[in-house]
Amino acid sequence: MTARAHDHVWRNWSGLEQAVPRQVETPASVAAVVDAVRRAREDGTTVKMAGTGHSFTAIAAPEHTLLRPDALSGVLAVDREAMTVTARAGTPLKDLNLALERLGLSLHNMGDIAEQTLAGATSTGTHGTGGTAAGLAAQLAGLELVTGTGEVLRASATEHPDVFDVARVGLGALGILTSLTFHVEPLFVVEAHEQPMTWERALGSYDEMVAAAHHVDMYWFPHTDRLLVKQNVRTDLEPGEQRPPSRLASWWEDELVSNSVFGGLCRVGSRVPALVPRLNRLAGRALSERRYSDLAHRVFVTPRRVRFREMEYAVPREVGLDVLRECRRVIDASDWRIAFPVEVRTARADDVPLSTAHGRDSLYLAFHVPADTDHRPFFGGLEPLLREAGGRPHWGKVHTRTAADLAPAYERFDDVLAMRERLDPDRVFANAHLRRVLGD
Template sequence: MTWTNWARSQRAEPREVDAPLTIESVRRAVERVAARGGTMRPVGSGHSFSGAARPDDAQLRLDGLTGLLDVDRERRRATVLAGTRIRDLSLLLAQHGLALDNLGDVDVQTIAGAISTGTHGTGLAHRSIGASVVAATLVAGDGSLVRVSVEERPDLLPAVRLGLGALGVLVDVTLQCVPAFALDAVETTVALDAVLDDWMGLLERTDHFECYWFAATRVAATKSNTRVDGPLRPRSAVGRFVDERLLTDVGHRALLALGALVPATAAPLNELSARLLPRGRFVEPSHEVFAAPRAVRFRELEYGLPVEAVPEALREIDRALRRADLVLTFPFELRAAAADDAHLSTALGRDTGYIAAHRWWREDPRPLFEIVEPILLAHDGRPHWGKLHSLRAPELAERFPGFAAFAQARDELDPARVFASSWTRRVLGA
């Protein structure tokens, strides 16, 4: 049976596939694979671009472990099974008047997958999804259940909040939530230099700010989201269909195909795309604004930089692409998020700005990534674990201050390396 991820950047032929429906069956599956000296990789939705979920041997699918287990209304905490999709979790939390404080721009991932790869969202005052984990249960490499929380083994929380599936199988997590809120979304097209010149000001004045820049243009599509209680002013059903299906899906796919077929059209198509991307102003529940459908497949590289380094890094990327005469028909994305404490977080100990480079999945991303990655590295960049990058364990150990502490947690929870793979050996070492 062949497994591929969403982006079609990873492929595997697992020796065996387990799809447990209970926590006990997860434990038995791990014990069985460990007993024969094999290895296992847990997988959620397969939305990571990197090889994080790719198995060398057994694969454990979490699709059957879904649902809300408990809600503590007083402390605003929710315990959820690890295979629950973020989209479904948001709806479940809304029924209890709660929401996650921050979300990424897609919501098809399982909550365990998003936590395990460092999904971060936007907002200089708001941390990654993993930072909201206050407790978790995982199945360690010997098949035992390990409970980690702010009260019990808190020393392991900074590792579990971004565990790469290398510590064990997350089976449930308890998340610190916030009261449900709406976002007043303003989406527009502005001059790129206006964004870069006022980068820190935009981040400080806006609850959640992000920017999309199409290469070879001097314009940027921006999204400024302000947290409000209401009233809601949602897009119409027709407007949402036009935005999310005709323009974002069908229209973008057509422009990508034309740009690949006739490269000379790429620059004017980018200008057109930047003008079409914004959706005006509307007020909707937070989870409906943070995330949007991503029907067009792509490959992605993303690095977290010291937040103030983003403008100069992007200007260097612009100059480098012009020198190489390389014009892409997929935008760069700029975001920022607050510092957190996960050992392997791109935002460990520093407020972080993110630059993401994308390329349509039918095009070779290497010419783009080989230009962009050295620039991001030169600005003290740390690669996103769920995205594509070229670094190996020794280089990553130098860039992530918590690398050694994570290795200690891994030695405790999976000393036999039941959850190892060729990818973990590349990025974590032995």
């Protein structure tokens, strides 16, 4: 299906990036994807499959043909012996979670929203916190992609393993993914413990908490001494035995406190920045302790209705808390007024060449500003110290790095470039963002 382009301006979730493709298609089959790629190659143009636009950068921005993911959705196969599930690449993660729940299955781990497409999320190295694999790409068992020459390749540890290795986090530069196969587990219940803490206590006991709980997530309220710490532990409870928060409590926490009230505080803070420290102290004090249990994906994922811009860096785990302390020192010494909490998560080392956790245990530090705020003073003020600490920016979040200074951060960067040369020699999948982070 083809549509006239000006009817379809591509915009990302935060509203920071937009592009007008020359044409828009919604392929419903692998053959339709192959056709779009071959036409682009013959015409000397480009084609970009976008996800749901949840990347904060222009990584998914189309220059010529935009492919929408909507018709490439749904579960294709369930293998209970191998414990894998294959789904079309454009399936929203939330749909996969529900389908898996009905099958009594679950992904091991995920980030804090599930709006993204499977391909979009894996392609930029989307991660949660803790577990044996924080990143979705490290949970992949296989993938199918259409290369820049229009070839359909299936890749896994046994079939085209070199392609599988690199294409798990491929930034949309190596091919158009048409299906993804994930390792899955029996559906499991997680017990959540949310607790306000002081800075000293949270940072002082962080290593202990990470050792004791499977998934630890912390939110520091800038200009205050307060954090919200979430410790999620996998339980032996059978699905059905969980004790989720009451609907009223969920509504109060998620809709009112995290979204409506928080959105209101951000609006006030944007209008009168001098009030931000006081508002953050108010928000920090309003936090309360709560415990509940629920199916894993319901605990991991929370609704995020307040729009923002984000920069996130993965720094080596062993220096991570010192880097966080240094970020606090810089924020305290600045005249920035930051309304959004700084999020702190962990990941175990993985073997995905472009994963931000490649080859090293990592601490993730994420910084946010409201969607209508100029992020450059804040993000730009912290980025040099994150880079100095050996930091790797999230591929889907705001950063200013280029191929030249990303290469030394990734041991296998050259292997990725070689694979790009092999799979997309004519740069059918290129856009300005990829030219910046991977080169021409």
